Amino acid sequence: MSMNCEDQELLEGFLTEATELLEKVGDDLLALEKTPSDMELLNRIFRSVHTVKGAASFLEFELLVKVTHKTEDVLNRLRKGEVAVNNRIMDVILEALDLVRLLVDDIRKDTIIERPVDGIIIRLESAFAEHDHDSAVAEVTEEMPSPPSPDGSGAPPTEVSRPVADVTKDNAPQETPAAVPQTAINLEVTDKSTIRIDVKRVDDLMNQVGELVLERNRMSHLNSDCLGQTNMDIFADEFAKLVKRISFITSELQMQVLKMRLVPVGNVFRKFPRIVRNMARDLDKQVELKIFGEDTELDRSVVDEIGDPLIHLVRNALDHALESADERLAAGKPRVGCVTLSATHEGNNIIISIKDDGRGMNPEKIAGKALEKGIATEEQLAVMSQKEIFDLIFLPGFSTKEKVSDLSGRGVGMDVVRTNVRKLNGIIEVKSEIGKGSEFILKLPLTLAIIQSLMVEIEDETYSIPLSAVIETLRVKEADFSSVGGREVLRLRKSALPLMRLQQRFGISQQENARDYLYVVVVGIAEKRLGLVVTRLLGQQEVAIKSLGNYLADVPGIAGSTILGDGKVALIVDPAKLIHGGDEEIFRQAS
Amino acid sequence: MAISTNNSIELKEERIQLVSFKIGNEEHGIDVLKVREIIRMSNITRVPNTPLYIEGVINLRGKVIPIISLRMRFNLPDAENDSRTRIIVMDIDNELMGFVVDSVAEVIRIAISEIQPPPPIVVVGIDQECISGVINHADRLLVLLDLEKIFSAEERKSFNDMIQ
Numbered sequence: 001m002s003m004n005c006e007d008q009e010l011l012e013g014f015l016t017e018a019t020e021l022l023e024k025v026g027d028d029l030l031a032l033e034k035t036p037s038d039m040e041l042l043n044r045i046f047r048s049v050h051t052v053k054g055a056a057s058f059l060e061f062e063l064l065v066k067v068t069h070k071t072e073d074v075l076n077r078l079r080k081g082e083v084a085v086n087n088r089i090m091d092v093i094l095e096a097l098d099l100v101r102l103l104v105d106d107i108r109k110d111t112i113i114e115r116p117v118d119g120i121i122i123r124l125e126s127a128f129a130e131h132d133h134d135s136a137v138a139e140v141t142e143e144m145p146s147p148p149s150p151d152g153s154g155a156p157p158t159e160v161s162r163p164v165a166d167v168t169k170d171n172a173p174q175e176t177p178a179a180v181p182q183t184a185i186n187l188e189v190t191d192k193s194t195i196r197i198d199v200k201r202v203d204d205l206m207n208q209v210g211e212l213v214l215e216r217n218r219m220s221h222l223n224s225d226c227l228g229q230t231n232m233d234i235f236a237d238e239f240a241k242l243v244k245r246i247s248f249i250t251s252e253l254q255m256q257v258l259k260m261r262l263v264p265v266g267n268v269f270r271k272f273p274r275i276v277r278n279m280a281r282d283l284d285k286q287v288e289l290k291i292f293g294e295d296t297e298l299d300r301s302v303v304d305e306i307g308d309p310l311i312h313l314v315r316n317a318l319d320h321a322l323e324s325a326d327e328r329l330a331a332g333k334p335r336v337g338c339v340t341l342s343a344t345h346e347g348n349n350i351i352i353s354i355k356d357d358g359r360g361m362n363p364e365k366i367a368g369k370a371l372e373k374g375i376a377t378e379e380q381l382a383v384m385s386q387k388e389i390f391d392l393i394f395l396p397g398f399s400t401k402e403k404v405s406d407l408s409g410r411g412v413g414m415d416v417v418r419t420n421v422r423k424l425n426g427i428i429e430v431k432s433e434i435g436k437g438s439e440f441i442l443k444l445p446l447t448l449a450i451i452q453s454l455m456v457e458i459e460d461e462t463y464s465i466p467l468s469a470v471i472e473t474l475r476v477k478e479a480d481f482s483s484v485g486g487r488e489v490l491r492l493r494k495s496a497l498p499l500m501r502l503q504q505r506f507g508i509s510q511q512e513n514a515r516d517y518l519y520v521v522v523v524g525i526a527e528k529r530l531g532l533v534v535t536r537l538l539g540q541q542e543v544a545i546k547s548l549g550n551y552l553a554d555v556p557g558i559a560g561s562t563i564l565g566d567g568k569v570a571l572i573v574d575p576a577k578l579i580h581g582g583d584e585e586i587f588r589q590a591s
Numbered sequence: 592m593a594i595s596t597n598n599s600i601e602l603k604e605e606r607i608q609l610v611s612f613k614i615g616n617e618e619h620g621i622d623v624l625k626v627r628e629i630i631r632m633s634n635i636t637r638v639p640n641t642p643l644y645i646e647g648v649i650n651l652r653g654k655v656i657p658i659i660s661l662r663m664r665f666n667l668p669d670a671e672n673d674s675r676t677r678i679i680v681m682d683i684d685n686e687l688m689g690f691v692v693d694s695v696a697e698v699i700r701i702a703i704s705e706i707q708p709p710p711p712i713v714v715v716g717i718d719q720e721c722i723s724g725v726i727n728h729a730d731r732l733l734v735l736l737d738l739e740k741i742f743s744a745e746e747r748k749s750f751n752d753m754i755q
Contacts, residue, residue: 507639549688551688555638558640561655568636571638
């Protein structure tokens with residue numbers, strides 16, 4: 001199908017509208033499950049699917065029309081009250097929705113393939129078949145409640161759903177339950193090429209630009225005025241004022257443009273009710289998911305990357321942490337387990353927390369596993385604090401689950417989670433109490449492009465160290481350094497701080513002058529500390545990170561570059577890489 | 592600038608423009624269409640732990656780009672920069688990069704038919720890969736370079752494998 005301009009526009013319009021509608025339908029369906037008699041919801045869902053069908057029909061996307069048509073049929077019967085909403089029907093509709101999303105995605109990627117839709121079609125058609133033909137099952141179906149229990153549990157009482165599910169298995173080809181979450185999750189949270197921005201934000205930006213234009217005019221004026229001037233004082237005075245105003249306006253502009261890239265974290269969080277619902281069913285557990293702080297905003301690039309780690313953490317909570325309903329009752333806990341997902345701002349960071357009230361982590365069990373897998377030795381474990389033991393779970397190859405289930409237990413996840421969080425310049429911490437529950441806390445910076453930095457000199461070269469990683473700075477004499485196991489350390493209060501001479505690490509040629517004093521910049525990530533030895537401290541400065549390009553992206557120890565006031569390029573040090581750069585040994589020996 | 596062996600007569604007469612520059616005693620030419628700009632030497636910020644032929648990075652009107660020394664890349668002996676040293680900024684693989692050369696001469700126009708295939712060993716040190724031909728121009732031998740090929744595929748993935 002050759003595309004002309006208009007067709008292309010139509011297609012793009014369709015894609016945007018369809019994606020939006022389908023997202024809303026997804027949310028509404030889950031809400032419907034909790035309040036199945038909400039007619040308005042049902043009608044809205046029906047209308048949305050109807051709209052997508054209409055557009056698809058107009059653009060001649062046959063597969064899409066087929067599936068949406070059948071889905072619409074089911075929804076229509078539901079809204080006419082012929083059948084009450086129940087879990088089985090919800091399952092089928094949700095599956096159909098996933099397939100529709102997948103088809104739309106295919107269209108977007110221009111890879112239209114013949115997806116196997118017949119399975120879903122049959123199941124949609126037979127969604128009511130049992131109802132119509134088999135009254136016994138129908139009775140069970142109708143009796144089976146999905147009424148909201150007082151605390152809004154999204155999972156059905158497990159005893160009743162079993163027989164119904166079995167009947168379905170006989171009649172239609174069944175895809176594995178695990179397949180359903182997969183398709184839902186692979187879809188992207190944000191459309192990478194466009195953003196929605198509040199008009200107010202654009203207006204604010206325009207105002208700010210207007211201010212900038214005024215200052216620019218004043219600057220030109222000042223320039224032409226002073227061309228004939230001999231009195232530098234007046235010029236200097238005016239210039240100073242100009243600098244102040246332009247600095248202010250630039251900062252405002254900066255904040256505003258940054259704000260445009262912000263996206264509410266709710267975009268990621270909205271995937272979770274579905275995931276939790278499906279997993280709870282599969283694991284035969286009762287779970288309630290609470291979400292707070294969906295309006296908290298973060299940069300879209302962070303939003304894209306944070307989805308996977310969060311999914312893994314939630315899966316872990318459901319799979320490992322939460323006990324079955326019986327176990328919980330025996331432990332004196334409420335039947336329904338609770339997972340809380342929340343996000344807040346704290347300074348220049350966003351804090352995302354995943355909390356569960358499950359069995360908590362057992363440090364002895366973890367230590368035992370670490371020993372078994374050869375990750376740590378007895379001596380090392382003996383001196384570890386509980387926090388350090390909990391940190392072991394983030395090491396590759398670690399998993400305390402005996403059976404490798406489909407969902408987790410391969411020992412890959414936590415390691416990848418931490419790597420992903422680090423990639424975003426964030427940190428992840430875990431708190432836990434046996435019997436009570438655990439909490440995973442992710443701390444991520446809000447802005448990736450501009451950072452507060454400590455400018456330092458190493459011999460005659462200028463470098464920037466991100467202030468977020470700097471704990472303190474010290475002025476020391478070289479004589480104060482000692483050596484432990486071949487590595488230089490500094491006695492700092494009660495402990496030994498491992499040192500790294502950046503002049504050596506970066507191969508900078510040493511100047512002749514012997515120096516009385518050196519400066520040590522103590523950087524830290526989570527619990528680890530490293531002292532970077534530099535020649536001189538220059539001061540604090542806000543810098544814009546400039547990428548070094550694809551070719552120089554992986555230079556060890558360097559995170560990027562920035563352009564200084566004098567136009568020169570200064571490199572930005574990557575403290576995380578320096579701390580973790582395979583130099584784990586330093587920390588073992590120094591403590 | 593690969594030379595196709597299926598040139599029609601028209602193509603053979605087609606003219607291309609080359610920027611000619613010197614490194615040491617050799618004169619080279621590159622397709623002018625690939626050249627973004629030619630600038631004087633400026634302050635190069637060294638980047639640690641990179642191959643020797645990467646001199647560092649510079650600030651090109653707000654963009655930070657890597658600078659490569661063709662002398663070192665071609666394993667020629669080191670030399671001082673002087674007032675004629677230039678940086679040729681090119682678009683390689685969708686990345687802007689600068690190449691340090693001793694001097695830039697002129698832009699010359701040649702017909703594709705004038706390009707001869709490179710002899711087996713042209714100059715010591717230069718990767719055979721990036722030589723796309725030679726030209727006899729006004730009694731000088733001009734070696735045509737295709738700088739897109741200056742880095743092999745693995746090098747392109749990570750410069751730093753060299754160091755490890």
